[in-house]
Amino acid sequence: MVPRYSRPQMEAIWSPAERYRIWFEIEALAAEAMAGLGTIPAEAAKAIRDKGGPRAAAIGEAEVARIDEIERVTRHDVIAFLTFMSEGIGPEARFMHQGMTSSDVLDTCLAVQMTRAADLLVADLDALLAALKARAMEHKLTPTIGRSHGIHAEPSTFGLKLAGHYAEFARGRARLVAARAEIATCAISGPVGTFASVDPRVEEFVAGRLGLAVEPVSTQVIPRDRHAAFFCALAVVASGIERLATEVRHLQRSEVREAEEYFHPGQKGSSAMPHKRNPVLSENLTGLARLVRGYATPALENVALWHERDISHSSVERVIAPDATIALDFALARLTGMMEKLTIYPQRMAANLESLGGVVHSQKVLLALTQAGMSREDSYAAVQRAAMATWEALGTPGGRDFRANLIADPTVSAVLSAAALETAIDPARDFAHVDTVFRRVFGEA
Amino acid sequence: MVPRYSRPQMEAIWSPAERYRIWFEIEALAAEAMAGLGTIPAEAAKAIRDKGGPRAAAIGEAEVARIDEIERVTRHDVIAFLTFMSEGIGPEARFMHQGMTSSDVLDTCLAVQMTRAADLLVADLDALLAALKARAMEHKLTPTIGRSHGIHAEPSTFGLKLAGHYAEFARGRARLVAARAEIATCAISGPVGTFASVDPRVEEFVAGRLGLAVEPVSTQVIPRDRHAAFFCALAVVASGIERLATEVRHLQRSEVREAEEYFHPGQKGSSAMPHKRNPVLSENLTGLARLVRGYATPALENVALWHERDISHSSVERVIAPDATIALDFALARLTGMMEKLTIYPQRMAANLESLGGVVHSQKVLLALTQAGMSREDSYAAVQRAAMATWEALGTPGGRDFRANLIADPTVSAVLSAAALETAIDPARDFAHVDTVFRRVFGEA
Amino acid sequence: MVPRYSRPQMEAIWSPAERYRIWFEIEALAAEAMAGLGTIPAEAAKAIRDKGGPRAAAIGEAEVARIDEIERVTRHDVIAFLTFMSEGIGPEARFMHQGMTSSDVLDTCLAVQMTRAADLLVADLDALLAALKARAMEHKLTPTIGRSHGIHAEPSTFGLKLAGHYAEFARGRARLVAARAEIATCAISGPVGTFASVDPRVEEFVAGRLGLAVEPVSTQVIPRDRHAAFFCALAVVASGIERLATEVRHLQRSEVREAEEYFHPGQKGSSAMPHKRNPVLSENLTGLARLVRGYATPALENVALWHERDISHSSVERVIAPDATIALDFALARLTGMMEKLTIYPQRMAANLESLGGVVHSQKVLLALTQAGMSREDSYAAVQRAAMATWEALGTPGGRDFRANLIADPTVSAVLSAAALETAIDPARDFAHVDTVFRRVFGEA
């Protein structure tokens, strides 16, 4: 992932040096397990740990370059790494990797990296959820117009909007936790998963120490449906980011102006137009969502490996495992900051709510009419007539508003007095159940 | 979905008539709930149920056409349906749909359809799992070569291969059950989810009767991350289908011939070449997997609806909800039948296993050499030398096999006697842990 | 594709009966070519044409069912068709399909169907281009605000917006014409493309009669990169549809109200809210665009068939070839109608243009200041200052507009008189080059 969209903690998980350190840990743990089972000498395991540990810990740019150099000859990354480690460990190094296959190391390492990445993403989501909850509580009863099809529908509150996004990200978090569990497995089962040359207890030991489950049945690799499900879970979270980003972009439109991304001192909105303050963060998040979603497709294509494995998944994962997790980590952090600092304009929300002459109360009138005995069809026709007349007169000086148009309609006034009309459209009714929803979402109102 | 890939039970879920019947059930239940709360007269709810029930039950092609005709005027499907029902129910029909919005009906109906579809798919998976388990048990110890990169690696058993696919589909089933729970929600919350004109207890009542959970917070619609997660779950199952289909296609290759799709009496493999027996079912499944995967992308794009909803998701779902579930239902059933009837050729598996002169035992020799004191690097070089010599001589009359080449190598024979070599590569060791894996996968060995 | 999104002419191309009729035409032409070359008796070709022609022409539902019935035994569609035709043609039928393979028929038929579908889509695009051009000419100089990031930027014209969409669809048309040429090939080259049993001149003859090019080199099939490129071309057109649909959705928002989809007499916008008039057509188009885009992914996955072919592409194409072309045909026609009837509100456009107190002229002031000698940085700061002050005062009674704020700034008034300011922001300058753009796009202004 490009530096612009990378945060250091997530990036560190995917660094070559960190990868080698995890490889070593797996090899050292496996050797210790084998020593415990008597498969290799206890001194060998000790030597691997004692001499290899510091060597692995010290891997930096120069050592990575040295391993790369060996790989250019062997054309095999794990063998290059083992050769590099052997140089430091000495003859006991031959007891490393006994009966194992490269994928035992590679796939268990990937599981360690992906679970760490998932942990960061879950923490990111927790921060986002906290921010959303705080803003939702703050604006629990801030009236705003609810819109369907981009058209004013009925009153809602800004807190309710945010509660919906909160609930969506809470679901995303649950899916991510489930997906984390799916990819948190360890396979040390040999070239075709038969444990022909490695005892299953080695796998159990290493898994336990790394906080992973054993992979019940592997081929040469951990099955890729697990990873596909993981990337799909990221894709759904990304789509939720896009939904909230799209909401903010809409609210910041010049004609709406109900909310605005924080505009920093010194910030310039446009090189050409000094008046511009643009929702660039939420637009950026929209693009990042597309990226993260896009990585799900190759992850799905990775599942159908040939026989006990082919290596076609590897190039895909070298790219998308860091790219998808780094981009999503960045996006979640950006979104959290953006929501925390979002400038919200309740007056503007109130003004927009009233800007259509009251037609947004049409359903309540419709109900009042049907309850007063008018047929649904007639009620609908009367209300639509009044609403359309109001709409046509919008902005016209002296144009009648929705209430006036209703009262002027004899079929309406025949069944509904002006007072009854006011009662019917009392805005207090609109928010009577906000508490119910908040209790459902936050467990408190 | 085209008839060729449709099975009647799944197709029925998505028929227009069934959709209208579910709509009616939602409206009738909502009316009953409202009557219980005193919002509408009890007689109205009774009339809706008593007169509407038979009318809805009788919806057939003619009635669908009549509703379509009304829709051509109203340009709104739910209003067209309500109008049609009103014609049969009479004046009390005006109490139908009180305070509700179309999406309350549409989305709750979709939840009913998708959960039913999910139930069929889970049953399909159960049948597939049973078939795979039976064949896995049958071939638990049938030796076959494990292959990585399409190259012979080490011995495995055909049962182990199938155990891996079994475990993958069991995970797919678990994901589908989770995804089913995600989309099994009912929303009856009015135009922007505020319950402004409908009591939340109506939602609770209808949800309970339909076996759904209430949607904790909806906009005008049930949030689409739920559906996106559902289609992703289908996509991962589809990829698992492709993996097994690819395995069968490989096994049936002319050069491999280890398994073969059942060839029916009367079947013709090719219009031109009467000798052909092709793995057409598994190829077909490969294509169906692509289709089902392809539907995940638009489902993900459906999440970011505008504000409290726009209707862009609707056209997508009208197509992919039936198409993805129908195609997957067909594919799972086809795969189950194919696996049940798959002709398996153990002799051919045995012959292939031995066809490379014994090089497939190379890792066991490598281990024996390192345990006998040779360095890992020297051992690797010796074994690779013998393996490559064996490879070059393949098919040459009198060519030395792997054992012979090893014994002929003085660096090998210096540390490993011929007898020790035989012990090292004893095939019994290869399958010593098959029981362990079977216990992990099937809970029994 | 569901009936709701299907138009009869496009649907007819993909009907089973039409498919069989095209198959027959290919077989009959091939027989005639072979007769011409003396490979089969001239009377045989004549019998095939004379007896087979009417039989093929008469294929209806019953005949399709009969062929399906035969296929249930042969499990091979082309053989089933040949058997059906043989029943009508008699013994000379054995000269049909000589040296050919099923794919010769299937793929050439698909080429015929796809080229016909492409022709319809090109005609659809022509109608859309005509509609866009007419509306662009009509509103060539209708002032409207140009928006970037959803924020008012600088004045533009509604005609210019439409010119941009026109140019995009003109490019889409050109890509579609190129893609049509790509899939317009005929392959009659036998089981593995060697012409071992069929003379290449047969392919040339059939291609010529069907208006196709010969496929220079086929395997058993016409290579699928051609089809992938075709579906990608559809996907790009679909994305262009989404762009225009998104524009209309924005323009119809309650706060914007610059344009509106035609609202039919009798139409109902919402079952709950009689005041609603929603941009449902453009939202529907947005969803259809997602569908058509989604079909590109499986089409791309179809390219890498095994060896001389496998049949995995077939199930994909049975679904996406009709679905993508039918949905796009429907979408283009719907979009054309929508644009022809789109209600446009120039007064509202004018009002919105002025609604931000004149800040939309900021760049012209910036330029005037730098040309009057102020540094770019100072100019930017001054203009941004005035714009922000204007922004803050928006809607406040007595709030100063942009011009007033500028004049009140001594650093500005020091270099720019009020008169010079007026000259600088003269709106006439904004549209001075509309003619240039129209000439570039339409070849006329």
Next chain:
Amino acid sequence: MVPRYSRPQMEAIWSPAERYRIWFEIEALAAEAMAGLGTIPAEAAKAIRDKGGPRAAAIGEAEVARIDEIERVTRHDVIAFLTFMSEGIGPEARFMHQGMTSSDVLDTCLAVQMTRAADLLVADLDALLAALKARAMEHKLTPTIGRSHGIHAEPSTFGLKLAGHYAEFARGRARLVAARAEIATCAISGPVGTFASVDPRVEEFVAGRLGLAVEPVSTQVIPRDRHAAFFCALAVVASGIERLATEVRHLQRSEVREAEEYFHPGQKGSSAMPHKRNPVLSENLTGLARLVRGYATPALENVALWHERDISHSSVERVIAPDATIALDFALARLTGMMEKLTIYPQRMAANLESLGGVVHSQKVLLALTQAGMSREDSYAAVQRAAMATWEALGTPGGRDFRANLIADPTVSAVLSAAALETAIDPARDFAHVDTVFRRVFGEA
């Protein structure tokens, strides 16, 4: 893109420093154009070029960091760059970027980068085409079995296989050239594409100098359908890579062994199994193809920007423009090297061709029988009977081959003598038209 899959020449196009240099070139050319038109002083343009040129040329890591630092304040990349340049140019810098908007620079720069990238990719394809042609000519008449469904079908030649891939990449090249032309446009049209503050002749001048066409109508940006079509073209090329890679993977399978990727001295195929020589390059290419294909989806989603533009496309393009072109460049170069060095085993091809007892000649017998007067149905049955008997006896000592089974069938021998049978299946007939195909593909045979 990760370093492992990056080649320096392509990477250089996308470096931050190169990007700034191109930005400067655009700004300097625009200034020169404006000076020519008298919009800005000639000395200003000269100062920009003379002082800015060296400053831009000297941009290295430190300067990039400095610009990044400015961007952290302005939060706008182009303004940060202009500020940096102004520091070196002095007061005349205020004449830079006059009347332009950031996107004028950004999008024209992207066009320069993408056309350069396309040029490299076209050169890559030329090298690949040369390699494929050389190998195709070399093996024009090397017999090999053609396979459909993975099953032996009829004889073909290895050269014919390669000719098919050659033709596919030649089409890919043509599509890429077309896509290059699509994205080779320059837009300098101001904030909303009206040329309100910049003369269209500036755009024409800059376009001409940069070897680009003018964008006939832009919004704030160059329309993104162009870029979407470009990424689709890359995706189709990538799918062609996967097809050839899949072919090699199949040919290298242990059971097939007809071709093999070059195995370097020192290379190790497996950390566990020294006998392994794996088709890792072609598997790697398969994965890279998935990646490149995956980038097409977000590119398509980038098309529907809001109004005159939003910036959601930017984050997508910052990632996929380098990633897709770098990965494809690497993949094409890797594939070319792989094909040049591919070890081909004609003897093994010949052995496989004969391994099914001659059934691969079934169609020729079928034709001979029908031409000898037997009905198509009877002929098919007889040939299938003989083929199946041959198949059953495969590998059985003394099992009859296809010829023997045919002659032993009285219905066959009644119409076809043994001599006639030999004539019918003469292998010379199989390759009679290879010259025709080669002439069509290469223009020479």
